Amino acid sequence: MGDEELHQLIGGCLKQDRASQKMLYKVFYGFSMGICLRYANNRDEAAEVLNQGFYKVFTRIETYDRTRPFKAWLGKIMMNVSIDYYRANLKMAYTDDLDKAEHLSDGELPDRKLNYDDLLKMVQRLPPAYRTVFNLFAIEGYTHEEIGELLHISPGTSKSNLHKARFKLKQMIAEADSPDSNGNYNNGIDYSPIVAIKKTNMHGVYFDKNIRK
Amino acid sequence: MKKEKEEDLDKLFKNGIGDPVNEPVYREADWDTMELILDKQKKRTGIIFWLPIIGTAAALLLLFLGLWLYKPQVVKNNSDQHASIVQRPKRDTGTSGGATAQAADSSKHKILNPANYAKNAIHPAESKKNKSFLPLSAGGSRRHTTGYASTTNIRDKKEAGTSIAKKTTSPGPDKKELIAYDGRNTTNKKEADTADANKTNNSAVIANSTPTNAPDKKEVGVADGKKDNGTAIANNSPANTPDKKDLGVADGKKDNSAASNTVAVNAPKVKVKSIGKPNPANRAIFAISALASSDLNGVNSLQGSRVGGNFGGLFSVTVNKWTFSTGAMYSIKPYQESYANYHTSYVFQTNPSNIGVNCRMIDIPFDVNYQVYRAHGNKVTIGSGLSSYIILREDYKFNYANPYTYGPAGYSVINQNRNILGILNLDATYEHQINSKFGIAFQPYVKLPFSNVGASQAKLQSAGVAVRLNWNLNPFRKPN
Numbered sequence: 001m002g003d004e005e006l007h008q009l010i011g012g013c014l015k016q017d018r019a020s021q022k023m024l025y026k027v028f029y030g031f032s033m034g035i036c037l038r039y040a041n042n043r044d045e046a047a048e049v050l051n052q053g054f055y056k057v058f059t060r061i062e063t064y065d066r067t068r069p070f071k072a073w074l075g076k077i078m079m080n081v082s083i084d085y086y087r088a089n090l091k092m093a094y095t096d097d098l099d100k101a102e103h104l105s106d107g108e109l110p111d112r113k114l115n116y117d118d119l120l121k122m123v124q125r126l127p128p129a130y131r132t133v134f135n136l137f138a139i140e141g142y143t144h145e146e147i148g149e150l151l152h153i154s155p156g157t158s159k160s161n162l163h164k165a166r167f168k169l170k171q172m173i174a175e176a177d178s179p180d181s182n183g184n185y186n187n188g189i190d191y192s193p194i195v196a197i198k199k200t201n202m203h204g205v206y207f208d209k210n211i212r213k
Numbered sequence: 214m215k216k217e218k219e220e221d222l223d224k225l226f227k228n229g230i231g232d233p234v235n236e237p238v239y240r241e242a243d244w245d246t247m248e249l250i251l252d253k254q255k256k257r258t259g260i261i262f263w264l265p266i267i268g269t270a271a272a273l274l275l276l277f278l279g280l281w282l283y284k285p286q287v288v289k290n291n292s293d294q295h296a297s298i299v300q301r302p303k304r305d306t307g308t309s310g311g312a313t314a315q316a317a318d319s320s321k322h323k324i325l326n327p328a329n330y331a332k333n334a335i336h337p338a339e340s341k342k343n344k345s346f347l348p349l350s351a352g353g354s355r356r357h358t359t360g361y362a363s364t365t366n367i368r369d370k371k372e373a374g375t376s377i378a379k380k381t382t383s384p385g386p387d388k389k390e391l392i393a394y395d396g397r398n399t400t401n402k403k404e405a406d407t408a409d410a411n412k413t414n415n416s417a418v419i420a421n422s423t424p425t426n427a428p429d430k431k432e433v434g435v436a437d438g439k440k441d442n443g444t445a446i447a448n449n450s451p452a453n454t455p456d457k458k459d460l461g462v463a464d465g466k467k468d469n470s471a472a473s474n475t476v477a478v479n480a481p482k483v484k485v486k487s488i489g490k491p492n493p494a495n496r497a498i499f500a501i502s503a504l505a506s507s508d509l510n511g512v513n514s515l516q517g518s519r520v521g522g523n524f525g526g527l528f529s530v531t532v533n534k535w536t537f538s539t540g541a542m543y544s545i546k547p548y549q550e551s552y553a554n555y556h557t558s559y560v561f562q563t564n565p566s567n568i569g570v571n572c573r574m575i576d577i578p579f580d581v582n583y584q585v586y587r588a589h590g591n592k593v594t595i596g597s598g599l600s601s602y603i604i605l606r607e608d609y610k611f612n613y614a615n616p617y618t619y620g621p622a623g624y625s626v627i628n629q630n631r632n633i634l635g636i637l638n639l640d641a642t643y644e645h646q647i648n649s650k651f652g653i654a655f656q657p658y659v660k661l662p663f664s665n666v667g668a669s670q671a672k673l674q675s676a677g678v679a680v681r682l683n684w685n686l687n688p689f690r691k692p693n
Contacts, residue, residue, distance in 0.1 A: 021251070025244055030236025037237065038230055041621060047240070051247045058251065085624055119229035128622065138223035139231045166222055 039082035508677020
């Protein structure tokens with residue numbers, strides 16, 4: 001989808017045109033769901049958060065500055081809605097298994113490549129407080145100070161949560177790597193109920209490959 | 214080394230899920246849900262848009278109702294005049310003619326002779342324009358009285374003559390004028406005397422009059438055969454019926470013939486109205502109140518109830534025993550509900566044992582109270598009404614039986630739910646009036662939902678006690 005088409009869609013959304021809204025929703029569904037899935041516990045919750053995010057997009061689209069990339073604006077909304085959705089859980093303290101952290105922290109990363117589903121499921125298994133900090137730090141690239149401001153926690157808590165998130169992820173990777181593991185992390189060939197992978201292009205649906213980032 | 218490994222881990226996840234090569238597949242069901250949200254919000258936006266208009270209309274209706282009931286049902290000028298007339302004869306009853314003499318005096322300055330009469334600014338012909346009915350009645354009364362005296366009630370002449378003889382103020386000059394002016398109708402001095410006697414009383418009657426009534430004027434004019442007389446009679450107010458009695462008393466024993474005739478002529482037109490001070494009981498009292506309350510909130514007969522608070526302002530109108538009130542309150546309603554009372558489409562892997570909820574909302578009540586007791590500045594009322602909840606925020610916290618259960622810990626809903634007139638209010642109020650302006654009230658209340666409240670569709674009930682500080686905007690003052 002080119003810029004012109006995108007602006008036409010945005011123009012339609014400004015007029016609360018349902019067809020334009022649906023088209024925008026379809027075009028950016030994958031991109032938005034990708035963000036929401038990282039912060040959510042599962043696909044259903046992610047869909048709920050996604051709809052809350054799109055609701056904000058549709059009701060506040062007049063605040064979008066057309067000189068800036070739409071994807072960045074949309075991504076930020078999805079991220080903020082996800083944080084809000086789990087905000088009540090973000091300050092919860094988890095103290096389990098921390099004593100095991102040290103001997104695992106230097107563990108080796110797996111030689112084999114874990115696929116998207118495997119990694120996503122690992123992140124989703126993290127408690128919301130750890131997951132959110134890990135997402136913001138490792139994937140979005142925020143600093144601990146910025147994360148502290150976003151989540152209303154101290155940078156120290158952010159660091160601590162990141163440390164614990166990494167520890168848990170390493171634990172999960174180690175479990176997945178073990179030969180007797182019967183979990184889902186088996187080269188990604190097991191059935192995953194979390195996401196369905198798109199295999200063919202959908203007819204009549206625009207993809208946002210040409211949209212500037 | 215350790216840091217590098219951590220960075221590698223971060224990189225692994227960033228590359229793996231940060232920018233997925235295969236994006237999640239679009240699900241039409243998700244758009245259907247989205248569409249439902251948009252449709253629901255559209256309707257809700259409509260209601261929100263109308264809410265201020267409905268509120269304004271309700272407030273205006275209350276104001277109008279209050280003002281309408283507050284408006285005294287009397288003609289103000291007439292009531293003032295009435296007061297003066299009623300007082301004078303009563304005060305002068307003993308002298309039997311003081312009041313009449315005054316009335317006669319007032320008339321004699323106006324009409325000196327027939328020639329002057331023609332030029333008189335208070336000529337009846339101008340009475341339609343000139344609403345100053347007192348001078349008009351003075352002029353009219355004299356001639357009207359004479360006319361009546363000459364044609365009717367001869368039996369009164371004697372009495373009237375006696376009455377005049379007793380007067381402290383001599384009606385002498387009037388007599389002359391009357392004889393000269395009313396020569397057409399009065400054939401002798403006795404009649405004139407009679408006229409004088411009647412005149413004075415009628416002056417008083419007519420001094421009570423309201424502005425000229427055209428149809429009356431015509432009818433009476435025909436009856437009397439004289440336009441001026443007709444005008445004078447027509448000027449009588451229907452409210453003069455009591456005056457007749459007063460004047461009768463003032464005259465002591467006699468029944469003034471002209472006065473009674475006047476009333477008789479006007480009798481079909483008479484509309485007896487209650488004149489004087491408005492009944493304080495019908496008076497509307499406007500008040501604004503500051504309110505704070507603490508209540509228990511819960512579902513299913515306040516199970517798992519928690520203490521919440523409310524504060525806000527109310528505007529009320531009290532008429533007779535009825536008080537109509539509305540306003541807005543900010544309410545904090547925490548409560549706990551079992552999972553059985555929690556409604557959601559979300560499927561939990563492990564159901565929470567209970568859910569802690571904290572709602573913040575605006576409560577807009579419309580209540581009517583009826584006074585059941587009042588004495589010594591204390592008042593007890595009972596009331597009922599409907600409230601609308603505009604829920605600003607709902608925080609849900611899921612509590613699991615096993616603290617290590619995997620599942621969502623909670624979520625928040627912001628500005629999404631409304632219950633328009635969906636809550637029944639029941640209350641009893643004890644109010645103590647501190648002074649004419651301020652009062653304090655204690656109000657136990659219960660709020661019962663007609664409709665389910667909030668995202669979890671709970672039957673949220675509240676019971677508590679409110680404390681109100683009332684400020685009467687138009688406190689009652691004793692009339693001077």
